[in-house]
Every structure is written in structure tokens, then in C-alpha cells.
Amino acid sequence: MLKQLFAWWDSTTYGTSFTLKRRGAKEVGRDEQGNRYYEEKTASGPDGYKRRWVIYHGVVEGSRVPPDWHGWMHHTFDEPPTLAPLRRRSFEKDHVPNMTGTPLAYHPPGSLAHAGGAQATRDYEAWSPEQ
Numbered sequence: 001m002l003k004q005l006f007a008w009w010d011s012t013t014y015g016t017s018f019t020l021k022r023r024g025a026k027e028v029g030r031d032e033q034g035n036r037y038y039e040e041k042t043a044s045g046p047d048g049y050k051r052r053w054v055i056y057h058g059v060v061e062g063s064r065v066p067p068d069w070h071g072w073m074h075h076t077f078d079e080p081p082t083l084a085p086l087r088r089r090s091f092e093k094d095h096v097p098n099m100t101g102t103p104l105a106y107h108p109p110g111s112l113a114h115a116g117g118a119q120a121t122r123d124y125e126a127w128s129p130e131q
Contacts (some may be wrong), residue, residue, distance in 0.1 A: 012055045029082035031066050063098035
């Protein structure tokens, strides 16, 4: 109970649930990661747009929203991907969330965090002021 009250970084809080009910938001769809997307019934802001929300399944991380849902969330697309999915092109890669700070993050060769550790190479010559 306390987790849902204060733990905004891990799914929804009571405040978010209350706001969704108060604004009459309905669930529009879910993505492959289990994130749920909502849209309010009537536009409430001066811009004339209906407000949209994402309730993350697990860790709250903005890069976990796939490109098609990101476009819908930011009103680039009127129809959600459940009704009008984006056409995948042959050169497009699968969506990957930001891995920075995780064991799956990219570490270039020579980095202290690289799997092989930092390795000195023979092409490096240290500077000395006498030269």
C-alpha cells in the first residue's frame, strides 16, 4: 500500500490512478513491454488536445516507450498504434530502451568498464616535456 502511495518510479501511484478516474481516461492500448496507455474523454487544456498518459510496467523510464506509442503520446499521430500501426521498414531496428547505467551498456574497447578491462596498446607514446 505504501509502495503505491510513494513509489512513482515503479508503476502507478494513487494520485495517478485518481487523476485517470477523475478525467474519465480510458485505456487505449498496451505495448509489447506491458506499458498501458490512456487518453482522457474530453480535451481539458487550452490547446484543445486530449491529455494522454503512460503507466509503465516496471521501471519508469521514458526510453521504454516505443517510437509508435511515443508519436501517439505527443499528438504526432491521431490514432493509437492499436488502430493504425506504423509500417516497419526493412532498415529499421527493434526498439531498445536506454541501457546507460546497466550491465548491458556499451563500453568501448580500452574502457575500464569493458569486459576485458583497460588494455594498453603499443601505439601510445607518453608525452614528456624534454622532447
